[in-house]
Amino acid sequence: MSARTVYQMKVVEIKDHTHNIRELDLVAETPTEFKFRAGQFVMLHVPQTEGKPLLRAYSIASDERRQNGFRLIFKYVENGAASKYVWDLKGQETLQFTGPFGKLFFQEPPTEQIVMLNTGSGISQHLCYLLSKKDQYPNLRYRLLFGVRNQKDIYHREILEQLSKELPDFKYHFILSRPDGGWDGKKGYVQNFIREFGYTETPTTFYMCGNSAMIKDTKAILEEDGVEKTKIWAEAFD
Ligand SMILES: Cc1cc2nc3c(=O)[nH]c(=O)nc-3n(C[C@H](O)[C@H](O)[C@H](O)COP(=O)(O)OP(=O)(O)OC[C@H]3O[C@@H](n4cnc5c(N)ncnc54)[C@H](O)[C@@H]3O)c2cc1C
Numbered sequence: 001m002s003a004r005t006v007y008q009m010k011v012v013e014i015k016d017h018t019h020n021i022r023e024l025d026l027v028a029e030t031p032t033e034f035k036f037r038a039g040q041f042v043m044l045h046v047p048q049t050e051g052k053p054l055l056r057a058y059s060i061a062s063d064e065r066r067q068n069g070f071r072l073i074f075k076y077v078e079n080g081a082a083s084k085y086v087w088d089l090k091g092q093e094t095l096q097f098t099g100p101f102g103k104l105f106f107q108e109p110p111t112e113q114i115v116m117l118n119t120g121s122g123i124s125q126h127l128c129y130l131l132s133k134k135d136q137y138p139n140l141r142y143r144l145l146f147g148v149r150n151q152k153d154i155y156h157r158e159i160l161e162q163l164s165k166e167l168p169d170f171k172y173h174f175i176l177s178r179p180d181g182g183w184d185g186k187k188g189y190v191q192n193f194i195r196e197f198g199y200t201e202t203p204t205t206f207y208m209c210g211n212s213a214m215i216k217d218t219k220a221i222l223e224e225d226g227v228e229k230t231k232i233w234a235e236a237f238d
Helices: 081-087 123-133 157-166 190-197 212-224
Strands: 007-016 021-030 041-046 054-059 069-075 094-101 113-119 141-148 170-176 204-210 232-236
Touching (some): 021 094, 054 123, 113 212, 141 190, 170 190, 190 212, 204 212
Parallel strands (some): 113 141, 141 170
16 A cells, blocks of 8 residues: 555544544545554545645544554644534545554653653544553553643543553643633643653653644753653644
């Protein structure tokens, strides 16, 4: 299969997690197999009334060992072409994709500690790493910070809770930038909490995904603390 192969993928499940987060489960119709490596993305073809489709990138959120399809997590962008297309779906449609693309793989052999920082729909890439690698590397120290604005933006708590039961040393926190009253968890921005992870003593790899401002600020802190560039991996969605 070449990068030009257009995959016809059927929407077999639509899950609305929050007011602006939608997840799709897609199964390959033709070709019947879709192979990728954890960390890669696909291009969704958004049909236009005239001319070529628009292409939009989405990181795969499911286990790389599954070869008949994948899951994608979408964050709604106001007046966005792909956003409108995806939120108009009812299920059972056939969508077109090309891919997989990207080289932001899980670095192997892994370091003792893995820190994942994400915002919005950036959890997609990190879920893919965790689901794909948990059986091969169960004993790493995994830390994940998930930045959202408010309590109503929290999702995927169940899957993160399940992972924290399966993995002996996996901890996650939601960080809320603008919580409503009654939130006794962490408040602020993801980057404000990274120094808790003791990365100057423990060999650590950082993966960041989502908002470019979070990525930029976090990189500045890590560089100030002398973390090697080869230990910092990031994918900006905006
Ligand atoms: C490698 C890669 C992987 C990605 N993976 C994901 C993913 O897993 N899930 C996901 O939801 N998105 C992901 N994105 C972003 C995605 O490709 C689209 O850019 C996004 O869905 C908006 O597309 P749209 O067609 O709806 O909006 P567009 O029609 O492209 O944009 C509409 C308007 O919104 C602005 N805009 C565009 N994107 C954003 C944004 N993210 N935040 C705020 N304003 C914006 C534009 O400047 C424009 O004014 C990824 C991007 C890259 C580069």
